[in-house]
Amino acid sequence: MAPIRRRAFLGLTAAAATVFAAEAKPIRKGGFGAMAKHTPPNVLFIMTDQQRADTIAALGNPHIYTPNFDRLVARGVTFTNAYSECPVCVPARMTVYTGRTGPTTGIYGNAAPDLVEGQPADMEERCGAYLPRTMSRLGYRTFGIGKFHTQPWDADLGFEVHLHSEELYGTPDQRARDSYAAFIRTEHPAYDFIEGLMGERTEMYYMPQMSMLPAALGVEAWAADRAIEQIARQDGRPFFGYVSFVGPHPPFAPPIPFNRMYNPDRMPNPVRGDKAVDLMDEQLRWMNHAIWAEDINDSHARVLKARYYGEISYIDQCLGRILDAVEARGDAANTLICFYSDHGDHLGDHGAWQKESYFEASCHVPFLLSWPERLPAGAQNPGLVGLADLFGIATAAAGKRELREGSDVLGLVGKKAHARECLIGMYGTPGTPLFKIMVREDAWKYIYMANGGKQQLFNVQSDPNELNEQSNAEPRIVERMRRLAIRAIEHPNANRALKDGDLLALPETNRPLQRIYQFDQSRGVKGFPI
Numbered sequence: 001m002a003p004i005r006r007r008a009f010l011g012l013t014a015a016a017a018t019v020f021a022a023e024a025k026p027i028r029k030g031g032f033g034a035m036a037k038h039t040p041p042n043v044l045f046i047m048t049d050q051q052r053a054d055t056i057a058a059l060g061n062p063h064i065y066t067p068n069f070d071r072l073v074a075r076g077v078t079f080t081n082a083y084s085e086c087p088v089c090v091p092a093r094m095t096v097y098t099g100r101t102g103p104t105t106g107i108y109g110n111a112a113p114d115l116v117e118g119q120p121a122d123m124e125e126r127c128g129a130y131l132p133r134t135m136s137r138l139g140y141r142t143f144g145i146g147k148f149h150t151q152p153w154d155a156d157l158g159f160e161v162h163l164h165s166e167e168l169y170g171t172p173d174q175r176a177r178d179s180y181a182a183f184i185r186t187e188h189p190a191y192d193f194i195e196g197l198m199g200e201r202t203e204m205y206y207m208p209q210m211s212m213l214p215a216a217l218g219v220e221a222w223a224a225d226r227a228i229e230q231i232a233r234q235d236g237r238p239f240f241g242y243v244s245f246v247g248p249h250p251p252f253a254p255p256i257p258f259n260r261m262y263n264p265d266r267m268p269n270p271v272r273g274d275k276a277v278d279l280m281d282e283q284l285r286w287m288n289h290a291i292w293a294e295d296i297n298d299s300h301a302r303v304l305k306a307r308y309y310g311e312i313s314y315i316d317q318c319l320g321r322i323l324d325a326v327e328a329r330g331d332a333a334n335t336l337i338c339f340y341s342d343h344g345d346h347l348g349d350h351g352a353w354q355k356e357s358y359f360e361a362s363c364h365v366p367f368l369l370s371w372p373e374r375l376p377a378g379a380q381n382p383g384l385v386g387l388a389d390l391f392g393i394a395t396a397a398a399g400k401r402e403l404r405e406g407s408d409v410l411g412l413v414g415k416k417a418h419a420r421e422c423l424i425g426m427y428g429t430p431g432t433p434l435f436k437i438m439v440r441e442d443a444w445k446y447i448y449m450a451n452g453g454k455q456q457l458f459n460v461q462s463d464p465n466e467l468n469e470q471s472n473a474e475p476r477i478v479e480r481m482r483r484l485a486i487r488a489i490e491h492p493n494a495n496r497a498l499k500d501g502d503l504l505a506l507p508e509t510n511r512p513l514q515r516i517y518q519f520d521q522s523r524g525v526k527g528f529p530i
Helices: 014-019 067-075 089-098 123-127 131-137 172-177 179-187 219-232 282-290 298-328 389-397 409-413 475-489
Strands: 042-049 077-083 141-146 161-164 239-248 335-341 367-370 379-386 422-427 436-441 444-449 454-459
Touching (some): 042 089, 042 389, 067 298, 067 335, 067 367, 077 422, 077 436, 089 131, 089 389, 131 141, 131 239, 161 179, 172 179, 219 298, 298 335, 335 389, 379 409, 389 409, 422 475, 444 475
Parallel strands (some): 042 335, 077 379, 141 239
Antiparallel strands (some): 077 367, 335 367, 422 436, 436 444, 444 454
């Protein structure tokens, strides 16, 4: 593999330059080629929360500094058309854990499963064994570190080592048992007074912040430290590791020096089109108000993007240390690394913030796959892939492929399987105004919203910013993709979104606007005192 070139970065502060002085080395392939080809590989999943697909320098973003993401790109295959089937935290994660999507998991948002008669109440009975439990049964040593966002928060996923760093603590017991919060309380008690260890939430979600913790003690560094410990262990079994970073999910509170790494005036402004199209989805209008983001102007948006990029560069440094730990093992070339995010963030594009839409900013995610012994380096693949595919990637690598509702991605790279013809995404309980469905096929993306029976069509190849809505101009394409949506919905649970063989259209409604408040309930803080 060719060495990664160091590149100048005009926005890098002197302090940040010092942090990156020992820039990431490429993982060496030499010396590992003689290993038995059928030796089960280590499998390492690394995920971020709310990271857009367009936030990696090596993939075309000139405004961001990501030497270790670039290193991972050079190590393997980048999937340029990767999507989160349900772009919000809980359902995206449940898809990773189960290899199943909303109609089977019953989860279409950050809420409990919404099941129909005949669906077992137990998640593993509905979906099959969780991925960590499955990998353990296949002979793997398993560990999971970071944000899991399960319900309950400490649900048993089958990891032998399971270390949490959840964002919120609902009770004193949860804060006491959260691994990261316990680390701060016992090892660095001077910082235990901090209410939000990852930054202030609620009305501060989209206010630029700086972490109250030094970089070495931040949640991302803690996750990297724990991952390095687990990667270094050897007991004769290959490992399956799952490292789930909390960032760059808001609040945007990178530690020093990453908080001042980027000049806001060098950040591009949000992309906006026709407001009637951009905010056609009622969920976006409702969410903007819920998180105090209904009137963020361009200069504020540039500041927020600078802090968002600072969070990503902080994670990049942590990623580099994890890659170094992989390289330190003798079986580095036989280690499969999957990097992805659960969804993106609008960051003001289309006048929206947060996620939960099928605009590219929200649902298009980074998806990197590397395995030096088996996969090409520095390659790109345009095949449609989603989070449901990760289950099959891990089990196929382990020698017992189980695709469930995913596609054969390793077979696709090896040209032994065909790319899927279309990819389906669903958000919101079927049969309710929140329901919407996305169909991605070839260059096209079709979005249908039950609230008002509205639809959109974009050519994401010729119009990647989705500024030219074409549903009226391309009726034949709309009809074809609408039929694909109907076929996907003809499934128990999802079929509540159909009526008389067509997509259910409900009268347009606008929910009462309300704010989302998040306080430290583990310490009895349940609201403002006045």
